[in-house]
Amino acid sequence: MNVVGFNGSPHENGNTALAMKLVFGELEKAGIETELIHVGKEKLRGCMSCHACLKSQDGTCVFDDDPVNGWIQKMAEADGILLGSPVHFSGVGGTMKSFLDRAFYVAGVNGNLFRHKVGASVAAVRRSGGLPTVDAMNKFINYAEMIMPASNYWNVAHGLRGGEVEQDEEGVQIMEVLGKNMAWIMKLMEYGKEHIPAPEPVAKAWTHFIR
Numbered sequence: 001m002n003v004v005g006f007n008g009s010p011h012e013n014g015n016t017a018l019a020m021k022l023v024f025g026e027l028e029k030a031g032i033e034t035e036l037i038h039v040g041k042e043k044l045r046g047c048m049s050c051h052a053c054l055k056s057q058d059g060t061c062v063f064d065d066d067p068v069n070g071w072i073q074k075m076a077e078a079d080g081i082l083l084g085s086p087v088h089f090s091g092v093g094g095t096m097k098s099f100l101d102r103a104f105y106v107a108g109v110n111g112n113l114f115r116h117k118v119g120a121s122v123a124a125v126r127r128s129g130g131l132p133t134v135d136a137m138n139k140f141i142n143y144a145e146m147i148m149p150a151s152n153y154w155n156v157a158h159g160l161r162g163g164e165v166e167q168d169e170e171g172v173q174i175m176e177v178l179g180k181n182m183a184w185i186m187k188l189m190e191y192g193k194e195h196i197p198a199p200e201p202v203a204k205a206w207t208h209f210i211r
């Protein structure tokens with residue numbers, strides 16, 4: 001089994017990456033392979049709302065001049081997905097948000113590509129804004145009908161300069177507990193799949209509130 005992680009920070013060795021590696025450490029101890037991809041240092045456009053991905057039905061975004069399509073493919077093939085972002089103005093870093101909007105829209109309109117994968121989110125923050133940032137990433141996980149493991153508190157680690165989250169004893173524990181629970185859920189699902197069939201997917205009902 002494997003987990004692919006997306007670090008929304010521009011820093012490859014910053015606090016977000018460090019928090020994610022704490023989760024990965026526990027996954028690896030449980031025999032699960034991990035890969036960390038650095039999103040925040042890339043040049044990515046946001047979703048243009050062109051709906052080309054809905055028309056093409058080939059599981060890709062029409063913009064092929066950045067790594068997003070390769071990352072969608074990696075997510076579609078992975079057993080688990082870990083999202084990580086630094087807190088920027090009390091929310092998800094801009095580049096990460098652009099990536100998530102595009103990837104999850106493509107996945108949603110192409111047969112729910114991430115359905116029933118195990119997924120979790122973590123955030124690194126100096127002081128305030130950790131919870132809305134984790135909540136915002138969790139929204140993508142929920143929308144995609146993924147299965148979300150929990151920790152013993154909300155998945156936020158505190159630090160300003162890269163490496164400082166190591167000094168956040170509770171934050172370190174939160175990440176480690178999340179990693180253990182994620183590994184356990186992944187193994188339960190792998191075992192359970194053979195014994196308990198998954199619910200059939202349903203065609204999505206769409207309503208809006210104008211008519």
Ligand SMILES: Cc1cc2nc3c(=O)[nH]c(=O)nc-3n(C[C@H](O)[C@H](O)[C@H](O)COP(=O)(O)O)c2cc1C
Pocket residue numbers: 009010011013014015016017085086087088089090091124125126127128129158159160161162
């Ligand atoms: C543009 C920007 C906005 C930030 N906004 C916040 C904020 O709203 N609240 C906060 O506590 N820290 C804020 N920070 C600090 C970062 O969240 C913090 O340094 C975090 O550890 C960075 O993670 P990284 O090392 O993975 O990049 C901000 C940093 C930047 C660069």
